[in-house]
Amino acid sequence: MSNKQDDIIICRCEEVTLGEIREWIAKGYDTFDELKRVLRVGMGPCQGRGCRDIILREIAKMTGKPYAEIPPGRFRPPAKPVKLGAIAKAGEAE
């Protein structure tokens, strides 16, 4: 039972499982940004649109804090991956 739960993929872009996320929250990495740095959650093509909410709920559950008090993490541009070549080309034009 618990194994099956642990194997659920939460961040699909970076293939991070619920088990890994729980393990790191238990170690004290209980904010989205910390988990992002150690596990790369939310760093793929969807930029956390799929996993952020699930991870924040898991942090709330494990720390006993209300969901609204868990910081959702920093949002930086770009909101979706952009090819480096496209940026370089735009730079030359300007």
Place this chain on the structure above:
Amino acid sequence: MRETEVLVVGGGPAGLSAAIEAASFGAKVTLMDSDLALGGQLIKQTHKFFGSKNERAGTRGFKIAEELFKELKEREENIETFTNCTVTGYYKEDGVVSCVKGEDEYFHVKPKKIVMATGAQERIIPFPNNHLPGVYGAGAVQTLMNVYGVVPGERVLMVGAGNIGLIVSYQLMQAGVKVVGIVEAMNKIGGYWVHAAKVRRLGVPIYLRHTVKEAIGDRFVEGAVIQEIDEKFQPTGNEKKLDVDIICLAVGLTPTCELLWQAGCKMSFVPQLCGYVAQRDKNMRTSHPDIWVAGDAAGIEEASSAMVEGRIAGLGVVKALGYGAPEEIQGRLEEYHMRLADLRGGEVGAKIREGIALCSVESWEV
């Protein structure tokens, strides 16, 4: 660098309405949408809208989109449109917006004012094997069928008996797909009675207080196990295996608001509006003096209210830019506010009214 007076991000019901309203006063508008076509979710909505006649009740969603496109066309000398174009960033330091059209064309725009009408995204729930091909968002299934003419599979488990779950179930059946069952975690159907009645008449079981326990399959979905849950959402041990090849998740939407976070807008977590939303004044201006918000991005609601909010945001922007006669703008604003109050009236609107009260400010300090 490209410049514009008003940048509208998102060409769904809210964004189209904002663009049309702003352009009707002579403002130069740039409208961007990440999709291949404008219209947002309207273009896949084959069901008739509810509500008042003023808000196009009785008209099908894709027909409403056509009406908005007509209005857009009438204002085309003032509205420049980009599709397949994603706004990827807002840079606070200089107010520049970055965009990428297709995969390869990256450029910057400097707008005077922005309306963020970025819509919503579908929620995903965690359960074993939910990564298998065959697990879809209900909105994605609706797009596949009603925009691209592709059925997702043969036998469907629908998760969620809100309006989206019920409507998409019905449309799956219209497309000849078997809906094996609908599970709903609450002890009552969340969507409108007529939508539920339609699928029940066609013999689809709705399992209340049930949820999906896991997907079965190796390389794709070959079945699903559903389980009964109690008032505390804990499994009771009653389970049932369903023979399905598609699991369709209609478990809610959440506002898309990355750009608002990037811009440093004051945000609030409002469960009634389904997530984090920007705080706003009456005319939908955020705490950022140049940024307005409208539609699902401002809180999950209906397309009818999104369209009115878009109009209000559009008026807020032209007012700030100094276009139009103040009395005329004020008159229109009052009318739209009345229409919005109508849409949110009564018992059905109670949750939305509560939510909006939690993120509204009387006015921003100047």
